[in-house]
Amino acid sequence: KQEVTQIPAALSVPEGENLVLNCSFTDSAIYNLQWFRQDPGKGLTSLLLIQSSQREQTSGRLNASLDKSSGRSTLYIAASQPGDSATYLCAVRRGTDKLIFGTGTRLQVFP
Amino acid sequence: EAGVTQFPSHSVIEKGQTVTLRCDPISGHDNLYWYRRVMGKEIKFLLHFVKESKQDESGMPNNRFLAERTGGTYSTLKVQPAELEDSGVYFCASSLNRGQETQYFGPGTRLLVL
Numbered sequence: 280k281q282e283v284t285q286i287p288a289a290l291s292v293p294e295g296e297n298l299v300l301n302c303s304f305t306d307s308a309i310y311n312l313q314w315f316r317q318d319p320g321k322g323l324t325s326l327l328l329i330q331s332s333q334r335e336q337t338s339g340r341l342n343a344s345l346d347k348s349s350g351r352s353t354l355y356i357a358a359s360q361p362g363d364s365a366t367y368l369c370a371v372r373r374g375t376d377k378l379i380f381g382t383g384t385r386l387q388v389f390p
Numbered sequence: 391e392a393g394v395t396q397f398p399s400h401s402v403i404e405k406g407q408t409v410t411l412r413c414d415p416i417s418g419h420d421n422l423y424w425y426r427r428v429m430g431k432e433i434k435f436l437l438h439f440v441k442e443s444k445q446d447e448s449g450m451p452n453n454r455f456l457a458e459r460t461g462g463t464y465s466t467l468k469v470q471p472a473e474l475e476d477s478g479v480y481f482c483a484s485s486l487n488r489g490q491e492t493q494y495f496g497p498g499t500r501l502l503v504l
Binding site for chain 2: 283284313315322323324325328339368370375376378379380381382383
């Protein structure tokens with residue numbers, strides 16, 4: 280059974296810091312891994328999708344890496360801003376189309 | 391292009407009542423998914439439609455939940471009768487193709503059963 284864990288559960292940092300959010304999964308046989316952000320009371324916004332054959336993806340200040348063999352992914356946020364405050368979720372997809380989510384990391388960036 | 395929309399945004403009902411949630415996927419997306427998050431837990435998969443057919447309904451908790459997607463466009467998720475433990479946020483997502491595509495999520499319906 281695939282389990283997805285995210286560490287830390289919560290993080291509070293001053294503006295400008297570079298951050299690393301961690302996601303680990305127990306079964307390395309995945310098709311892809313997706314990072315989302317969720318703002319309070321809102322839906323999920325897809326940030327980055329990494330296919331199983333890829334090592335990393337970048338979008339603006341965000342960089343996600345994937346190490347399938349060790350069952351780990353990291354989301355790197357450069358020069359954090361208050362607008363980055365949200366809950367960040369990772370989700371893996373295996374042989375079926377369903378996504379298996381972690382419990383998320385709640386990030387607060389203060390000015 | 392409109393994203394995934396869900397209706398209602400919030401619903402408060404009493405135990406034993408019936409509630410129907412609606413999801414309109416992104417136009418042209420054949421794949422439609424339902425997920426939910428109950429209090430304090432991670433988001434969990436409920437089921438997956440490809441057009442009007444149920445591809446995977448392994449996540450449906452019990453027979454009080456009925457999902458339909460007549461005509462392969464919008465989908466409804468009915469809970470009848472609702473129980474207290476059904477409270478949570480119900481998300482709908484859609485994708486163009488299966489497999490390696492990004493799933494796009496709606497804003498969710500917040501259901502509270504009293």
